[in-house]
Amino acid sequence: MRATDKLKKLSAVNGNPAGAVLTPCNSRNAVLLAAMANITPSFIDSPLTLNSLLIASGIALEEVLVLRHRPSEASLNRVFNWIAEERPDLFDCYQSTHGPRVEAALNRAKFVASFIRHEAGTALFVGLCRVAGTRTIGRDECILRPAHIELIQLGMSGVFASSARKHVVEFDLAQTPWNEKWHGRLIIKWPGLERSWYRWADRNVFPIQAIAQENLLRAPVPPWDRITLDWSELAVLPESWRAVLSQWRGIYLIIDRSDGRQYVGSAYGVANILQRWLEYARTGHGGNSQLRQRAPANFSFSILQRVSPDLDAEKVIEIEGTWKRRLRSLSPSGLNDN
CATH class of the missing domain: 3.40.1440.10 (GIY-YIG endonuclease)
Known part of the structure; x- marks a missing residue:
């Protein structure tokens, strides 16, 4: 089996990994990672990347914008994992409108790989979305969206990036089933500066750091x-x-x-x-x-x-x-x- 075919098989896995956090760079864990797909690990001669998984699925890297969300507002950031896991309506609203630069990039993208900040230099996978459509809405309509109002109540401070804008493009980001079993479990390394939160998949390499045994978005209940x-x-x-x-x-x-x-x-x-x-x-x-x-x-x-x-x-x-x-x-x- 060719390496690309094996990657395709790996990207189609629906089972849960058996074992603790898996790190492809480690030879022992590379074997465990391969076992998840019931394939031989001989092809893993270099760190596995998000890029290679996308290519193996037939997705062109130049069509994928990778987002690493991290709200600047402390109160919203505190519950953002909950939102990503429990409230897809709020998460969709959060990433549906952006400032001019990200808006221009999204207008060129066909897919959005959504991640949230995990630790310094890493990101946690939420899902892969297809850009299904757009519409231009006014400031008042943006503010009055029910999910937007709820995000404001949770601490979101901005209407959109520039208060001088009278209109904004709202993106319809449709969730795809791509590697959905790795939702909340796939951890990648984030290249470059922390503050650069959006990147094109064809211009950057995103090594897979680990695959967690359990969904890290599901916060344990404290005492x-x-x-x-x-x-x-x-x-x-x-x-x-x-x-x-x-x-x-x-x-x-x-x-x-x-x-x-x-x-x-x-x-x-x-x-x-x-x-x-x-x-x-x-x-x-x-x-x-x-x-x-x-x-x-x-x-x-x-x-x-x-x-x-x-x-x-x-x-x-x-x-x-x-x-x-x-x-x-x-x-x-x-x-x-x-």
């Missing part, structure tokens, strides 16, 4: 006493987090960062803490009269105490009362009415 979430983050909680929070019954704390005042609540319903926090995500106040008068964007959520999943509601409320007294969260010093 309950280390969870601190902003209000805007509640709407984009990963499914793994939602599953755990739906099982946790207990006492939670809301802090208004604008003045430090606190609200203590309890959760013991069907979906426990998740149910209560999603209600805050939806309404901003959860039915509390004092929270209604405040900006939910300033709220921070954490868990004060977990209790037994079958503890009676009366006992949970009793424990909630002890926390209200200890933290002095009752009005007028705090935000609890009673």
Whole structure:
């Protein structure tokens, strides 16, 4: 079998790799990488690259623009992995409009290889998109897109790169199935400067550094006493987090960062803490009269105490009362009415 044919077979693999992180440059791991495709590893006589995988799939390198997203806004960057994994609508919106330079490049591209920053000098694969079409939209229409509004709430600061522009091109980037099983697992080395976040595939070489055993976009749930979430983050909680929070019954704390005042609540319903926090995500106040008068964007959520999943509601409320007294969260010093 020719090397290009073997690469084609490798690029078509749908199975999960068996083993830890795989590094093609290492001879032992090169054997494991080849085993993923059920082929002999003899052709791996040089580091495997994103370029070679694209060529093996019949994709011309001059048609591929490679993007390495890393939001400059700290709050958006904090949840960007979640967005890439759980909210494709928001991720698509984020990469659908750009400043003049990237816009001009995308107008020449047929494919977009989407990555996000992993570590310094590396990028993590999200997916390969086909440029399916474009449309020109005005500033107001761009701002009023529902996904755009949600991204603003998550911390995105810009409308588009130049505030002087009255119109912007919106790109329809259709996700392809190309190596979709490596979504969140394929790590490449990023050539050149960190700040240069878009590059043409035919002008740069992107060595494959590793293939992770698990999807790195799926953030593990931290211990309950280390969870601190902003209000805007509640709407984009990963499914793994939602599953755990739906099982946790207990006492939670809301802090208004604008003045430090606190609200203590309890959760013991069907979906426990998740149910209560999603209600805050939806309404901003959860039915509390004092929270209604405040900006939910300033709220921070954490868990004060977990209790037994079958503890009676009366006992949970009793424990909630002890926390209200200890933290002095009752009005007028705090935000609890009673």
